[in-house]
Amino acid sequence: MSVSADRAGSLVEVLHEPPFSLKDTLKSGQLFHWEPMPFGGVEGFAGCLGEGEPLWIGQDEAGRVLTLPGREEDARRYFGLDQSPSGIAATFPEGDAVLAEAIRYCPGLRIARQPVWECLATFITSSLKQVAHIRGISMTLRQRYGEPHAFGDRIFHSYPTPASIAEAGEAELRKCALGYRAKSLALAAEAVSSGKVDLGAVEREPDIAAARDALMQLHGVGEKIANCVLLFSCGRFEAFPIDVWMERVLRERYRKRIKGRKLQAWAEHRFGTHAGYAQQYLFHFARKTL
């Protein structure tokens, strides 16, 4: 497949309930490998969805979300375009002025659904790192151990499989600026590729506590990373990852002085079935204002 200017007219709109912001979603700290790629005068991005053909997605000035014909379902599923922001907001606690203010900062933010292994591996490499660096690590791993896919006049790399990461081994991974995270990533890759941990079973597990416990068996995966994996790759919208930014916003705007498990339990109870969406709105809000 080639992406050339003469095909611009063939772009198709992906149905969705507004609002949706492609840029906010890509900047939100869920996804780290999407590369700017304008197409036919439309601002857009391209990247691999797991193992397959790279996907192009764009959003024009009118807010229309566009992709190439035949990829509508992939784009919809990956970027959560079938979710309903109004329906999600209806599950939030009534009269929460902080959350309402947070939503106004990024009403078009969506929770994407990325492949489980890719999500798990990326968040294992994210500890004590900033977005720019997480992105750098992801790109290095893709280029060294992933599969190249030609798309348009460029090459995109899929995320390396558990087997290829396991084969590389800890010493090689350290050369990718992973530091102490190399050990965790190598062990996780080994556990997944050998079948000791079954990510498909985690994804299908109806009991979220059981799914979280299974993920936390992995070295380098604590509650925060497990919750990120459940939220960003397993469609578990009730998962509520708490990092330093969430601690900050819950302390300063909700006057919560508790920490750890207690804060976790309070937030899950308060924000309910779509707590993860509340988390994303509050996270974005916290980073912009605190």
Add this chain to the structure above:
DNA sequence: AGTCAGGCAACGC
């Protein structure tokens, strides 16, 4: 040059 960042595990109490 030192500090600090979007955590985790191991250890001490």
Add this chain to the structure above:
DNA sequence: GCGTTGCCTGAC
């Protein structure tokens, strides 16, 4: 249970 500490690296 709860608090402390080491861990790699790059950006400031």
